[in-house]
Amino acid sequence: MFKLDPSNAFQARVADRLTKEIVGWLTTVGADGIPQPSLVWFLWDGGDKIQIYSQDNQKVRNVNRNAGVSFNFDGDGKGGDMIVLTGTAVIDSSSPSAAENAPYVEKYASGIKSVSGDPTGFAAAYRIPIVMTITRLRGH
Amino acid sequence: MVFTLDRSSAFQARVYDQLQHDPIVWLTTVSPNGQPQPSPVWFMWDGADKIIIYTKPDRPKVRNIKANPKVAIHFDSLARGEMIAIFTGPIEISDHYPAVNELPGYAEKYHSLFVQLGTDADQMAAEYTTTLVFTMEALRGY
Numbered sequence: 651m652f653k654l655d656p657s658n659a660f661q662a663r664v665a666d667r668l669t670k671e672i673v674g675w676l677t678t679v680g681a682d683g684i685p686q687p688s689l690v691w692f693l694w695d696g697g698d699k700i701q702i703y704s705q706d707n708q709k710v711r712n713v714n715r716n717a718g719v720s721f722n723f724d725g726d727g728k729g730g731d732m733i734v735l736t737g738t739a740v741i742d743s744s745s746p747s748a749a750e751n752a753p754y755v756e757k758y759a760s761g762i763k764s765v766s767g768d769p770t771g772f773a774a775a776y777r778i779p780i781v782m783t784i785t786r787l788r789g790h
Numbered sequence: 791m792v793f794t795l796d797r798s799s800a801f802q803a804r805v806y807d808q809l810q811h812d813p814i815v816w817l818t819t820v821s822p823n824g825q826p827q828p829s830p831v832w833f834m835w836d837g838a839d840k841i842i843i844y845t846k847p848d849r850p851k852v853r854n855i856k857a858n859p860k861v862a863i864h865f866d867s868l869a870r871g872e873m874i875a876i877f878t879g880p881i882e883i884s885d886h887y888p889a890v891n892e893l894p895g896y897a898e899k900y901h902s903l904f905v906q907l908g909t910d911a912d913q914m915a916a917e918y919t920t921t922l923v924f925t926m927e928a929l930r931g932y
Contacts, residue, residue: 673871675864677818677826684860684878685818685826689871718825722816724866728903729814729830736825 652698652784664733667723668694677720678712693754698784703748703776710778713739719782737785745779748772793839793926801932805875808865809835818862819854834896839926844890844918852920855881863924879927883920891915
């Protein structure tokens with residue numbers, strides 16, 4: 651199972667960004683073989699899972715067809731601070747809804763308010779739980 | 791039909807500016823087993839629908855492109871994720887372009903990064919011998 655090593659400076663920075671960043675790039679692959687990056691809100695579980703809530707859109711169909719995904723953060727604009735996680739994603743109906751996911755609601759409290767008014771409204775729109783399992787880390 | 795940016799759109803005018811001035815884009819290829827692989831790369835826009843990228847020949851992205859030439863190119867997001875731009879289209883390994891140290895504009899664009907890294911376009915040309923040419927087909931973003 652994938653696990654970050656906090657004694658490694660790079661991996662400690664990855665853990666820090668997974669904890670603090672508001673958005674990350676989730677890339678799925680379309681039926682036509684075209685990679686489709688989208689910027690998403692996410693919640694890291696501290697281990698090998700990243701929870702995402704999606705509207706019923708193309709990335710959900712892509713994940714159903716092809717579980718291979720990547721997740722990357724913005725870099726420093728000059729090619730540094732590169733963090734790329736690769737792994738697999740599933741539509742996970744056993745996940746709590748966004749409204750029932752307390753750490754998620756806490757992380758995105760202001761965003762949820764501006765997008766949907768309240769967590770219940772947000773959870774109705776972003777009703778598809780996607781869970782990525784990290785298998786590999788690249789970067790520097 | 792050749793892809794053309796419409797600079798009367800505020801979004802596309804911003805993308806036009808990023809294509810001219812940003813040093814880095816993320817090139818995402820797909821491996822033969824269906825795994826997307828993003829990498830940050832230096833690039834040169836031709837002012838029309840092509841983005842030129844130089845790479846080392848043994849990189850996974852080159853193998854991926856040989857199997858599947860469909861790729862995405864995106865910029866870092868701006869303003870805490872409120873501005874994004876993503877191109878999709880085909881990319882090809884090309885021998886119709888000059889080496890990186892002879893491509894007009896490249897050494898000037900990356901002058902300060904070359905200095906910072908203690909290298910130059912001539913040294914880069916010795917290692918980054920594979921030329922990738924991306925053709926814009928679609929642009930998403932806001």
